[in-house]
Amino acid sequence: MPETIPAQAMIGVLDSGVGGLSVLREIHDQLPGYPTIYYADQAHLPYGPRPQAEIRRFVEQIADFLIAQGVTVVVIACHAASAAGLHYLRARHPDIPIVGIEPAVKPAAERTQTGVIGVLTTQATADGSLYRRVIERFATNTRVITQVSPALVTLAEAGAPQTPESRALVAGEVEPLLAAGADQIVLACTHFPFVAPLIRDVVDGRAALVDPSTAVARQVGRVLAVRGDGALTATHPAHRYCTSGDPAAFSATIARLCGVRVTAEQCRLDQTTA
Ligand code: DGL
Numbered sequence: 001m002p003e004t005i006p007a008q009a010m011i012g013v014l015d016s017g018v019g020g021l022s023v024l025r026e027i028h029d030q031l032p033g034y035p036t037i038y039y040a041d042q043a044h045l046p047y048g049p050r051p052q053a054e055i056r057r058f059v060e061q062i063a064d065f066l067i068a069q070g071v072t073v074v075v076i077a078c079h080a081a082s083a084a085g086l087h088y089l090r091a092r093h094p095d096i097p098i099v100g101i102e103p104a105v106k107p108a109a110e111r112t113q114t115g116v117i118g119v120l121t122t123q124a125t126a127d128g129s130l131y132r133r134v135i136e137r138f139a140t141n142t143r144v145i146t147q148v149s150p151a152l153v154t155l156a157e158a159g160a161p162q163t164p165e166s167r168a169l170v171a172g173e174v175e176p177l178l179a180a181g182a183d184q185i186v187l188a189c190t191h192f193p194f195v196a197p198l199i200r201d202v203v204d205g206r207a208a209l210v211d212p213s214t215a216v217a218r219q220v221g222r223v224l225a226v227r228g229d230g231a232l233t234a235t236h237p238a239h240r241y242c243t244s245g246d247p248a249a250f251s252a253t254i255a256r257l258c259g260v261r262v263t264a265e266q267c268r269l270d271q272t273t274a
Pocket of ligand 1: 188
């Protein structure tokens, strides 16, 4: 008989929208026994063009909400939110492990044969110190080309339709990286794994895509193990999906992107929709 998860073991995952679901599905695969609660801040999407201080305020409110729901680990499944709020949240909640996500420049720099890597991302991540730091630490001998691609966030939120228009849009973002010789393309926004099939069509074998979601889920497992929760399993863990936007639309996008039927809840944390 599997042990029962104590009420206090729960994983909270947050993003501006559907992007963090690319991390959540890895968490469900690797840690199937854990209840999860996912928060999509779709009322404030996109985060990418916003100032760091504003994103930090949103992340703080969401983390407070998740912790009030009983989560014991918070996963910031968003590069922009990690850039703006990871260190701040760790200082604010020293007793709760906070797992963040940084651009996967290290594996890309290790694997490149051409010495050129492309990074698809959003403005907040490109401007953040996490990105600057990984480049300084791991890519000093590598040419790093940053492509800020907010349109790909919109495409993922729309369910990543496979249309001629979306193919043309993706080609416009990816071709400059290939033309510059990139043989590794880092997906430095959690929305982008959902448009990976479209990106692969354009890339056509000329570069590898680097997606950090598997590594992030592994890190969550390590954190749970350190807390002593690593061996616990539950047969039917509950999974909640919250949005500050439209729950019916969110449920439909989850079904389309992840192939699961859920009833999302609306959880507004403030009345700001700007
Ligand atoms: N999914 C988010 C990330 O990983 C960003 C999307 C947005 O701009 O809101 O950075």
